[in-house]
Amino acid sequence: MARTNRRAAAFGLGVLLVAGCVIPAAGAAQPATGDPLRIVPPESLFCIKINNLSATLGQMDQFLTGLAPFGVSMLVQSQFAKVLGSPDPNSINMSGDFAVFGPLPGGETPDLKRIGILIPVTDYQKFVTSNPNVTPPDAQGLSKIGPEGQQWLIAVNAGSHALLTTPAGQQTLAEMKSWMPRGTTSLAQRLSAEEAKRAAGSRVWAYANVQTVSKMFGPMIQAKMQQAKEAFKQMQQQGAPIVGQPDAMVDLYTSLLNTLMQETQSVSLSLDPTPTAIRAAFLASAVPDSGMAKTLSAEGSQPQQQANLLGYLENGAIMNLVATPSPAFVKATSMRRVELFTKMLGQALSPEDVARVKKLATDATDAFAGPSAMSLLPELKSKPPIGVKQVSVLRDRQKYNSVLDEAVKMMSEPAFTSLFQKFGVKLQVDLKRNAETYKDTPIDAAHVAFQAADANAPQGQALAMMFGGGLDLRMAVVNNLLLTTVSAEPQKAIQALIDQAKAGSTQAPSEVQAAAQLLPEAKQAELFGTYNYARAIQMAMAFMPITTKKNAKNRSRSTSITR
Numbered sequence: 001m002a003r004t005n006r007r008a009a010a011f012g013l014g015v016l017l018v019a020g021c022v023i024p025a026a027g028a029a030q031p032a033t034g035d036p037l038r039i040v041p042p043e044s045l046f047c048i049k050i051n052n053l054s055a056t057l058g059q060m061d062q063f064l065t066g067l068a069p070f071g072v073s074m075l076v077q078s079q080f081a082k083v084l085g086s087p088d089p090n091s092i093n094m095s096g097d098f099a100v101f102g103p104l105p106g107g108e109t110p111d112l113k114r115i116g117i118l119i120p121v122t123d124y125q126k127f128v129t130s131n132p133n134v135t136p137p138d139a140q141g142l143s144k145i146g147p148e149g150q151q152w153l154i155a156v157n158a159g160s161h162a163l164l165t166t167p168a169g170q171q172t173l174a175e176m177k178s179w180m181p182r183g184t185t186s187l188a189q190r191l192s193a194e195e196a197k198r199a200a201g202s203r204v205w206a207y208a209n210v211q212t213v214s215k216m217f218g219p220m221i222q223a224k225m226q227q228a229k230e231a232f233k234q235m236q237q238q239g240a241p242i243v244g245q246p247d248a249m250v251d252l253y254t255s256l257l258n259t260l261m262q263e264t265q266s267v268s269l270s271l272d273p274t275p276t277a278i279r280a281a282f283l284a285s286a287v288p289d290s291g292m293a294k295t296l297s298a299e300g301s302q303p304q305q306q307a308n309l310l311g312y313l314e315n316g317a318i319m320n321l322v323a324t325p326s327p328a329f330v331k332a333t334s335m336r337r338v339e340l341f342t343k344m345l346g347q348a349l350s351p352e353d354v355a356r357v358k359k360l361a362t363d364a365t366d367a368f369a370g371p372s373a374m375s376l377l378p379e380l381k382s383k384p385p386i387g388v389k390q391v392s393v394l395r396d397r398q399k400y401n402s403v404l405d406e407a408v409k410m411m412s413e414p415a416f417t418s419l420f421q422k423f424g425v426k427l428q429v430d431l432k433r434n435a436e437t438y439k440d441t442p443i444d445a446a447h448v449a450f451q452a453a454d455a456n457a458p459q460g461q462a463l464a465m466m467f468g469g470g471l472d473l474r475m476a477v478v479n480n481l482l483l484t485t486v487s488a489e490p491q492k493a494i495q496a497l498i499d500q501a502k503a504g505s506t507q508a509p510s511e512v513q514a515a516a517q518l519l520p521e522a523k524q525a526e527l528f529g530t531y532n533y534a535r536a537i538q539m540a541m542a543f544m545p546i547t548t549k550k551n552a553k554n555r556s557r558s559t560s561i562t563r
Contacts, residue, residue, distance in 0.1 A: 034160030037188035038188045040187040042186060046206070046207060047206070049098070051203055053098050057076055062275035080092075085132030086131045090130035092119055096120025098120065103169075104172040113168040133146055203271055209266050210265060210266055262290070263293070269281070309371060312497075319530065320374070374391075382468075385543060390485075408431045408446075430446065430449075448473065466543050476497075
């Protein structure tokens with residue numbers, strides 16, 4: 001145990017840089033030191049860059065005020081002192097850019113134990129001579145870092161930075177001159193112009209090369225999926241309660257994972273916080289000429305003018321969303337989903353049924369103009385404990401009606417019911433047109449019931465406890481708006497939405513207004529929304545078929561997102 005603690009203490013510097021400093025200062029000045037991405041190899045699996053560490057720590061402390069008993073600055077400062085043996089980290093540019101990446105080059109196979117930590121220094125020679133726990137460079141230029149007997153970090157001069165790693169990467173550091181990127185062979189030069197701008201301008205930037213992930217771990221992931229498949233089959237043969245057919249489920253997820261890994265080039269996350277909020281942006285880059293690339297570059301995929309739908313959102317919602325994608329983008333993504341869906345199902349559907357699904361998807365996108373608003377609402381005393389309120393702009397009412405009828409018809413046919421049963425679920429959809437009228441507005445009623453294939457099995461009983469008798473939907477059209485509700489009180493919910501639509505769009509609720517103020521570009525975004533973690537947890541607890549005690553006090557933060 002003592003050995004493990006010594007390792008943790010020595011490597012704590014890297015951990016704090018990665019995990020403890022993910023919330024940097026907004027508007028921090030650009031550091032004078034060199035860009036660490038010019039040192040990071042282009043084929044790196046991942047890279048995390050933190051701009052201006054001192055400002056980052058200050059902002060982190062402000063954000064955590066009242067949430068944590070002490071600030072992160074104190075932790076990082078004490079960790080530096082413990083590792084370097086100096087209260088003030090001598091010759092370290094605390095206003096510079098730090099980076100963590102991996103794996104380091106070298107070795108017969110990539111090893112994530114060989115992680116590199118780049119620390120900006122003002123003078124490397126002073127760094128190794130003025131910090132007591134840093135040994136002078138040996139014949140290979142390597143210095144050990146840490147208290148006596150706990151020297152689990154090794155450093156080498158990398159120009160504007162000190163490059164640190166664990167003993168697993170010692171040989172790589174000794175050979176650094178042969179692999180350290182130069183010119184166009186660094187991650188900085190490999191990034192697209194847009195990604196490079198995000199890396200330089202964001203306070204924290206995290207990057208993962210999905211193609212490298214696929215090469216390094218693809219075969220292992222495939223092997224693990226097959227092992228899971230065999231394990232599920234054995235459990236099922238032994239009478240374990242498993243919903244559906246394990247082969248079908250594992251094959252479904254394997255196919256989806258393969259497609260994502262083959263068509264995604266890289267993903268990145270940038271964070272730009274203030275003392276009271278965090279702005280996060282996620283970016284996925286597609287492999288050129290892949291299906292994903294063609295979908296994302298659909299012609300005419302500029303967002304539409306946002307319809308005045310914010311007023312239909314709700315205070316108290318678990319999640320609020322307003323989407324305003326272009327028709328071309330909606331059609332491209334819809335067809336892509338159908339292609340992936342049918343590919344994952346293999347031979348489960350006939351070519352004729354696949355063609356019907358594709359036509360249905362095309363007609364559905366033609367029926368709608370694109371903009372829509374949706375609120376996911378907690379109905380904690382109901383089964384299921386959720387409600388939905390959605391408003392969508394209709395382009396073709398007649399086509400919408402035919403799509404709805406065809407979708408319900410398909411779900412009742414043997415080819416599709418057997419498909420759901422293959423995954424362990426019995427699904428039944430009942431639709432009644434013009435079930436009632438409210439203020440001269442016809443209302444359609446639908447009931448969606450689903451249960452486990454074996455309703456008497458433990459998993460079937462749990463599903464019944466969670467979802468009860470199923471979902472009650474109500475649908476109505478007012479002017480060019482399709483109104484949809486899911487609620488334990490369906491009549492009350494749809495009538496309230498009809499009243500709101502007839503009165504015209506109202507002012508956005510206060511929670512939505514507060515979130516929009518944090519995002520100046522919200523009105524131009526294709527997707528804008530809010531998400532409340534505390535309410536989501538309450539809903540998850542209500543779904544669980546066990547008795548739980550409510551917390552007497554809940555504290556929540558809301559997060560705003562854009563696409």
